[in-house]
Amino acid sequence: xLRESEVWTEKYRPMTLDNLIEMExxxxxxxxxxxxxxxxxxxxxxxxxxxxxxxVLSLLHDLFLDQFNFNVEEINATDSKEYLxxxxxxxxxxxxQDYNRQESGTPGLNFIIKSIxxxxxMMRTFxxxxxxxLIIKDADNLTMDIQQALRRTLEKSSRTCRFILICExxxxxxxxxxSRFVVMRFNPLEAPYVSAILRYxxxxxxxxxxxxxxxxxxxxxxxxxxxxxxxxxxxxxxFEGKSISSDAVYQVIHxxxxxxxxxxxxxxxxxxxLEARERLREIFLQFxxxxxxxxxxxxxxxxxxxxxxxxxxxIFDLMGEYELRMKKGSNDEIHLSAFLSQLGxxxxx
Amino acid sequence: MVSxxxxxxxxxxxxxxxxxxxxxxxxxxxxxxxxxxxxxDASSNAxxxxxxxxxxxxxxxxxxxxxxxxxLLEINASxxxxxxxxxxxxxxxxxxxxxxxxxxxIILVDEVDGISGVQDRGGVGAxxxxxxxxxxPIILTANDLSDQKFNTLKRTIKEIKYKSIQxxxxxxxxxxxxxxxxxxxDDQALEQLSENAKGDLRAAINDLQSVAAGKTSLKAxxxxxxxxxxxxxxxxxxxxxxxxxxxxxxxxxRILWQVNISTRDFGLLMQRIxxxxxxHMQDPEELANAYQALSKADIVWGEINRKAEKExxxxxxxxxxxxxxxxSLARTKTPYKFVNYYALFPRFFFQNIGxxxxxxxAGIGQKIRNKTGLSSSNAIEEYLPFLSLIFQSNPIMxxxxxxxxxxxxxxxxxxxxxxx
Numbered sequence: 001x002l003r004e005s006e007v008w009t010e011k012y013r014p015m016t017l018d019n020l021i022e023m024e025x026x027x028x029x030x031x032x033x034x035x036x037x038x039x040x041x042x043x044x045x046x047x048x049x050x051x052x053x054x055x056v057l058s059l060l061h062d063l064f065l066d067q068f069n070f071n072v073e074e075i076n077a078t079d080s081k082e083y084l085x086x087x088x089x090x091x092x093x094x095x096x097q098d099y100n101r102q103e104s105g106t107p108g109l110n111f112i113i114k115s116i117x118x119x120x121x122m123m124r125t126f127x128x129x130x131x132x133x134l135i136i137k138d139a140d141n142l143t144m145d146i147q148q149a150l151r152r153t154l155e156k157s158s159r160t161c162r163f164i165l166i167c168e169x170x171x172x173x174x175x176x177x178x179s180r181f182v183v184m185r186f187n188p189l190e191a192p193y194v195s196a197i198l199r200y201x202x203x204x205x206x207x208x209x210x211x212x213x214x215x216x217x218x219x220x221x222x223x224x225x226x227x228x229x230x231x232x233x234x235x236x237x238x239f240e241g242k243s244i245s246s247d248a249v250y251q252v253i254h255x256x257x258x259x260x261x262x263x264x265x266x267x268x269x270x271x272x273x274l275e276a277r278e279r280l281r282e283i284f285l286q287f288x289x290x291x292x293x294x295x296x297x298x299x300x301x302x303x304x305x306x307x308x309x310x311x312x313x314x315i316f317d318l319m320g321e322y323e324l325r326m327k328k329g330s331n332d333e334i335h336l337s338a339f340l341s342q343l344g345x346x347x348x349x
Numbered sequence: 350m351v352s353x354x355x356x357x358x359x360x361x362x363x364x365x366x367x368x369x370x371x372x373x374x375x376x377x378x379x380x381x382x383x384x385x386x387x388x389x390d391a392s393s394n395a396x397x398x399x400x401x402x403x404x405x406x407x408x409x410x411x412x413x414x415x416x417x418x419x420x421l422l423e424i425n426a427s428x429x430x431x432x433x434x435x436x437x438x439x440x441x442x443x444x445x446x447x448x449x450x451x452x453x454x455i456i457l458v459d460e461v462d463g464i465s466g467v468q469d470r471g472g473v474g475a476x477x478x479x480x481x482x483x484x485x486p487i488i489l490t491a492n493d494l495s496d497q498k499f500n501t502l503k504r505t506i507k508e509i510k511y512k513s514i515q516x517x518x519x520x521x522x523x524x525x526x527x528x529x530x531x532x533x534x535d536d537q538a539l540e541q542l543s544e545n546a547k548g549d550l551r552a553a554i555n556d557l558q559s560v561a562a563g564k565t566s567l568k569a570x571x572x573x574x575x576x577x578x579x580x581x582x583x584x585x586x587x588x589x590x591x592x593x594x595x596x597x598x599x600x601x602x603r604i605l606w607q608v609n610i611s612t613r614d615f616g617l618l619m620q621r622i623x624x625x626x627x628x629h630m631q632d633p634e635e636l637a638n639a640y641q642a643l644s645k646a647d648i649v650w651g652e653i654n655r656k657a658e659k660e661x662x663x664x665x666x667x668x669x670x671x672x673x674x675x676x677s678l679a680r681t682k683t684p685y686k687f688v689n690y691y692a693l694f695p696r697f698f699f700q701n702i703g704x705x706x707x708x709x710x711a712g713i714g715q716k717i718r719n720k721t722g723l724s725s726s727n728a729i730e731e732y733l734p735f736l737s738l739i740f741q742s743n744p745i746m747x748x749x750x751x752x753x754x755x756x757x758x759x760x761x762x763x764x765x766x767x768x769x
Binding site: 176233252325338345 | 356556564627636637711721725734754
């Protein structure tokens with residue numbers, strides 16, 4: 001069964017454990033929970049697009065069946081107050097009432113989240129399974145303060161609710177929380193599985209795509225299914241009705257890369273090193289370019305850049321030195337970072 | 350009627366004193382406190398149980414309450430604990446005698462180290478006042494009292510230390526639970542679970558339930574999926590602290606030799622230094638000098654790695670000097686500050702939150718988040734570049750997507766121009 005959505009990441013999201021690819025060991029463990037109709041508090045740890053959310057939703061759909069909507073709620077630890085006001089009015093209003101018992105005005109974000117933790121367990125369910133589930137996404141963004149608040153709520157409320165945390169970085173979760181959860185680890189999906197999923201979508205959407213283009217998307221997606229599927233959809237949209245080649249894929253990707261590379265240079269020249277490096281890292285990780293390729297793009301962009309020609313000469317001079325260092329060294333990123341830090345102290349006249 | 354399984358941590362929580370495992374002297378101290386409480390020979394009005402998670406602090410308090418016939422009132426970090434609320438909730442309870450036929454009420458304030466300095470202002474002070482006058486026993490628990498805001502507390506009341514539970518003790522508990530649940534087990538499987546828990550009994554029981562749920566037998570192979578991640582790396586962090594704090598070449602060199610870093614980890618160490626440099630060196634000049642040193646270190650390292658011959662290892666001192674002292678001494682202006690290295694790793698994907706708070710981008714991020722559950726900033730990062738392409742080139746698909754996310758006209762325009 002497919003969801004009604006034109007956004008492929010959502011349309012092709014698995015809805016039952018049986019539809020999940022790979023993960024046989026995890027599946028059997030999760031099916032054990034379903035058989036017993038009980039869950040421990042669960043924590044799903046892994047990078048974005050590795051299937052954490054899909055696994056959680058499949059598990060809960062299989063467990064609650066048509067009661068899913070009554071029993072499952074989700075928040076994201078990075079949700080802003082404005083978001084909660086607009087899209088989670090129920091929780092916001094409860095927090096507002098709690099708050100106004102003590103003070104006037106509107107509650108802060110921390111107060112709202114603590115209020116959700118306090119009040120969620122109190123809402124009983126009338127379905128066959130006697131507990132409800134709160135999914136907390138990006139839980140590694142919960143502040144220490146809020147994690148402390150979560151601590152005891154967990155055990156005291158196990159009659160009426162379970163918590164499922166989804167996070168990327170386990171080291172930001174405090175030990176007492178880790179201790180109360182069963183942890184499941186996710187890794188970026190391996191190429192054969194990514195390939196199988198893509199082929200399924202391609203057949204459903206009737207896309208004409210060449211084998212090497214498919215490999216290019218799998219390579220550039222780096223096992224992140226969100227990015228991989230979005231890339232496929234973008235390429236399919238741009239080249240609708242044509243046969244898609246790997247050149248077409250790279251043509252699309254280079255647009256992004258050049259945009260980012262220009263940002264890197266501009267930030268570095270403006271002495272905003274951290275922002276420059278963040279974008280540099282994106283180029284490394286999201287698009288899988290090597291240091292060599294990045295220097296190539298920098299060169300191409302600098303020619304067209306509107307800065308004075310004399311500056312370009314000075315920058316090319318630096319580039320030469322650091323590209324050479326990179327060739328001798330072991331870690332591309334270090335030398336590119338060093339190059340960017342030099343741009344910040346460049347004497348320009 | 351389907352039978353619903355309880356969480357084992359609760360099902361097998363100790364009910365009587367003899368069920369409690371580990372920390373016998375701590376249990377004894379708690380006994381003494383409760384026996385002497387309210388009498389002339391009482392040494393302290395309250396006690397605090399301090400130790401790592403999953404060692405039985407809270408469980409012991411509950412057992413003791415029933416042993417000495419007390420009610421138990423529990424307050425924990427999920428309740429706000431500022432001065433006023435502590436006075437209202439605990440203050441009155443501390444002075445009241447129980448109405449029922451009991452000795453009174455034990456007040457358990459769980460996770461005292463979770464009382465925050467800002468939001469729970471005055472909380473610790475209020476607690477101390479109540480402890481002076483209480484007519485009921487008060488038991489506090491905490492993981493860690495090293496913060497100086499607890500200094501007075503530690504001086505005033507008796508501290509009872511809890512240690513991690515021994516591996517063999519955990520193993521025995523797990524065996525007992527398996528028998529009670531009629532699960533046949535490999536010794537090896539339970540041993541590995543006990544080992545993984547690193548002294549945290551609750552973690553061990555949770556792990557056991559997760560791998561054994563729905564099974565009648567447990568084999569070592571079933572643990573395949575179970576994380577070896579309940580551990581943290583320490584040594585490299587210590588080295589980093591010295592490198593960025595001490596500016597004496599000799600000290601820095603010594604720590605590099607002392608910490609237990611395998612050859613392979615030097616690459617990792619460089620990665621981390623690369624990550625940390627901008628945190629400690631905020632002046633562009635310092636930054637450039639630090640990276641100059643790191644870049645030189647990496648060149649030497651590349652040479653050592655490539656040749657892998659004995660004589661090349663003679664270059665090692667130059668590598669380690671550039672890596673440590675070269676980087677360290679580049680800091681000439683920015684004063685040393687504490688940086689939480691743990692929180693920095695791995696920070697691969699940036700999150701530009703400032704950008705997101707502004708206007709259209711924020712609204713779009715929220716709308717994508719609402720459908721996908723991704724954080725607003727991740728939603729922008731993962732979706733916007735690709736949506737932009739679709740919106741530029743394929744109006745039909747764009748329309749449907751726009752409808753799905755519920756986008757407004759001006760938001761569509763924004764997405765279209767995202768790269769321009």
